[in-house]
Amino acid sequence: MKNLFFVSVVLFAFLSCKNEARSKEVDKDVVTDGPERTAKQSDGLTLLKGDFVYFDGAAVLQTHANIYGVFVTDKMHELNKLVQPYKKVPTDMIPVEIRGKITDKEDDVILWEQKVEIKEILNVFEPKKENNDVIELGS
Structure with a gap:
């Protein structure tokens, strides 16, 4: 009984190691720089999807992970x-893809830690009705 247990543990360990070696080989095949990359992948720009607002001389892009100050340029x-x-109001944030x-x-001027300079505008989306998080103060 002990021999059967010992053999099954060794067999399990051996099979587990074999799978790890296989996954390491797959990782070696991933190439980040090479002739397969398109011009857009090699231009140093980042795709950002988030909510954009420009109000009172300041522009902000809020993504799901970060908030970026936006440089005021012709593209902005x-x-x-x-x-x-x-x-609907000047402070509404509109979903965009840039x-x-x-x-x-x-x-x-921009005091945000992360800043972005818009180089290309891909899409502007209509805001979803359920994302109406406007809080109005005063009457």
């Missing part, structure tokens, strides 16, 4: 014009 003004039809260059360099 273009995006602001595209989101205007969806806004490609941009993320940086954490110091800036005198």
Whole structure:
């Protein structure tokens, strides 16, 4: 009985190690830089999906994981014009999809730790009705 238990433990350990070696070989095949990459994958820009707002000279993009200060450029003004039809009040955040260059360099105007410069506008989406989180103060 003890021999059967010992043999099954050794067999289990051997099979487990064999699977790990196989998964390591698969990891070696993943290539991040190479001729298979498209021009868009190699241009250094990042795809960001989130809620955009431009109000009182400041622009912000809030994704599911981070909040980015947005550099005020011609592309940012273009995006602001595209989101205007969806806004009910000037502080509404509108879902967008952009490609941009993320940086954490110091800036005198933008005090957010992470900043993004919009390089390409991909989509502007109509806000969902259930995401109406507006709190109005005063009467």
